[in-house]
Amino acid sequence: MTTILELKGITKQFPGVLANDHVDFDLKKGEIHALLGENGAGKTTLMNILYGLYKPDSGELYRDGKEVSLNSPKDAIAIGIGMVHQHFMLIPVFTVTENIMLGEEKLKNAVLDRNGVSAKVGELSQKYGLEIDPESFVEDIPVGVQQRVEIVKTLYRKAEILILDEPTAVLTPQEVEDLFRIMRELTSQGVSIIFITHKLKEVLKIADRITVMRAGKVVGTAIPSETDESHLAAMMVGREVILNVEKEPAQPKEDVLQVIDLKVNDLRGLEAVRGVTFSVRAGEILGIAGVQGNGQTELVEALTGLRQSTGGKVVLQGKDMTNNPPRPIIENGLSHIPEDRQRHGLVLAYPVADNLVLCNYYLPPFGVNFVMQNKAIDENARKLVKDFDIRTPSPFVPTSNLSGGNQQKVIVARELSRPVQLLIANQPTRGLDVGSIEYIHRQIVNMRGKGVAVLLVSAELDEIMSLADRIAVMYQGKIVDIVDTQKTTKSELGLKMAGAQAQA
């Protein structure tokens, strides 16, 4: 296999951070080369240099052995590099065809040649096995299909090198499988892929070669058959990481949360939760598994008082809390780690210290007679920043300045530092790196040890399997089955998640 791309000694300095420190990287024709590293390791910076978005301070770039200099994405596209960004660069109100041709429009008599491009898109999608409908609007198609549109967009520009930046972060397990199939199809036809990720299992499954980055430097390269997860994790984090959560057997006690035949509508007024019944006991973790969009979001919103239910009952610590607003539910012992930390978990513009008292600012010692007690709030913040290892320059910087993992730690610190009886954690580790995931998992298990009832919702089956004591599988708004984690397997759960067994 010939080397088609080579980066040598790439260095990029940002104010206060050396994002890339003499990085070497190369890509061979038709291979999948994974670039593995934690958030902030410098993967994205390196790829932005390769895509012409940043200029390196020093270092060289070779395409087919010839040195090239990239000043804009246009230059990168011209030498056959295409990038699928983590946040898709698609315009929701445009059709698939319009999105693909944008910037490279084909004209016929000075008018956009939609039919011509549409036919070309059909051709490409057939050739590489990427099913898309050129006429549909991007906002109407699922995320997995949008990603295919992004891939076709690069192929339309004749890309031979494809950069996929965290492509699996937004996908369901089935969509990930689909993506891997597409990646193999592409490489078999001569396309080379740089696969950026921090997920170890995926790398081992799909990559031909793995390069690991940490703190702006390449720490090593490995071949999947000669390495394993714990070795890669140690390379990434720089120390031994405990991937499997160690926990004592559960000692469940009385019911803390009882949900009886609960029904909830979604935003469009359709019934998203269609009568679910379950209970969570003190000292156990109940996991809710399911492909996203099967009612989990609405269920959690109804339990936390963020959405009105249309039927059924929610009982927390023996008190009927059905359709109560959030505050009485919180005061009755709920803590909630929401699905979308930036939109629902934090006020990003507020300093860390204020975010840490969002639930109890009105109670002494933080609020006395309508007046905020800044001294108490500051003390609380300093203590929690230390206890929960939140990496921030000070407790008084806006929370938006923190990395995703540290933002999540702010929420965890706020929610777990109060006396609580029920913890509802919805996708608590989504988008986080290995180190942060390990930390948050440990915190959740600790809460269980203290006799808290935990309801864990996650789209990551691995996460559910390793943390939960019992697992409820949700499919189309119903709980299909509740099983003991010990007595089930991943494939059995996968089938239930896909609705294979409609009766409990």
Add this chain to the structure above:
Amino acid sequence: MEIRRYTFIALIIIVLIGVVVVVGKSEVSPGVIIVSMIATTIAVATPLTLGALTGVFCERAGVVNIGIEGMMLASAFFGWFGAIYMNTILKMGAFPSLIIGVIIAVITGGLLGLLHAVLSVTFKVDQIIGGTVINLLAVGISGFLNRQLFFEKGSIFGGQVPHAPGVLPRLHIPLLGDIPVVGTVFEQQPITIAAILLVIITHYVLFYTRWGLRTRAVGEHPRAADTVGINVYRMRYLNVIIGGLIAGLAGAYFTLESVPSFEPLMTNGRGFIALAAMIFGNWSPFGSWAAALVFGAASALQINLQFFRELIPPQWAFFQSSAVVGMVPYILTMLIMTGIIGKTRAPAADGIPYEK
């Protein structure tokens, strides 16, 4: 959805015309009233149509423009000043003077568009503030120069308003204009006809050309446009300037086509009504035009009811007051903006400066 919107618009226009027919039918035949109402509606909708198109160009590219009012007012003044200057000082004929006036008005609008682009694209000033700056600037500069140039002793016009070169003449469109009775609908002045043509052209440009696709892309998701090599700043600049040029033409309507004079503050909020028409028209050229016609019909109602003042039955006497009828366009604006006609959808990046 769109059908509902247009049906609703047609209904309002029919009601407004119907009111005048009911009041005036004892003196003038309904056919004549309807034709006259439609002709007036189209004519008085002109500045609203053009103002709304200004908004369409700016906002589709992601720049909110609430300075349309000011752009119109300043253009109305400078266009009028240009025409009089040509006619009185340089002794040019009336028609060429008017044409040069229109050109000056359009350039004035374009320059204010450029100012808005500099403020909102380069300096990333809050776009509402930028638009307000233009509105205040236009009020000040047109009022001040109006007094200095025409009413100060020793000014170039000798301290009095000179005789104006009149207004742009009506055009006769062959065939359409020759139809009996209905023909008067098509006997319109040039800026009115230009406005209708611009509606069609804007629609075509926006949805069928490369320019339009890129314009809409930078208004929806500028980063996505950037990653495929589109210069976001350049697209926004040019579209805001195009918008300004169109607002300039709207300004010319006031002093060179509608009446041959300038009054301070004569645009009288129509830049803002145009903005309402654009929103009601869901940021589309034809939708904006239809909405502009609703407001045009409301103004036409006011104008035509004045002819039939004596015919208004005594129990409806309060309709004789021009203050009451004059409120109709503004009440309609408020009603329509409450969203009784379903949801509209602004371009996603509308009003958000782009940071590379």
